[in-house]
Amino acid sequence: MPGKHKVTGVKPMFGNQRSHSLRATRKKWETNLQNKRVYVPELDRHVRVMITAGELRTIDKIGLIAFLKQRGISINTLL
Numbered sequence: 001m002p003g004k005h006k007v008t009g010v011k012p013m014f015g016n017q018r019s020h021s022l023r024a025t026r027k028k029w030e031t032n033l034q035n036k037r038v039y040v041p042e043l044d045r046h047v048r049v050m051i052t053a054g055e056l057r058t059i060d061k062i063g064l065i066a067f068l069k070q071r072g073i074s075i076n077t078l079l
Contacts, residue, residue: 007073008033008051038064040075047078 010031017027032053037046042065051059059067068075 007049007068007071007077008055009071010052040064043075047075049078 008031010033012031013029015027015029016024018024033050034053034056035048035050036056037048038059039046040063047064049064055067065075068078
């Protein structure tokens with residue numbers, strides 16, 4: 001997954017992997033993106049989203065519409 005994700009805004013993290021001798025090699029930590037079908041009661045339908053596992057917990061708590069409103073994204077980008 002290159003670059004920044006359009007819905008969540010998450011990017012991969014970069015850093016150094018250190019061996020026992022403290023030799024540094026570059027390492028990339030990928031994001032934990034999941035493909036999920038989320039039910040939206042306001043639309044009375046399911047919507048497919050690709051989100052991180054942490055944001056899935058937020059959507060379970062406040063709902064998809066409120067989550068997208070916090071991010072400044074309209075629901076039409078997912079339909």
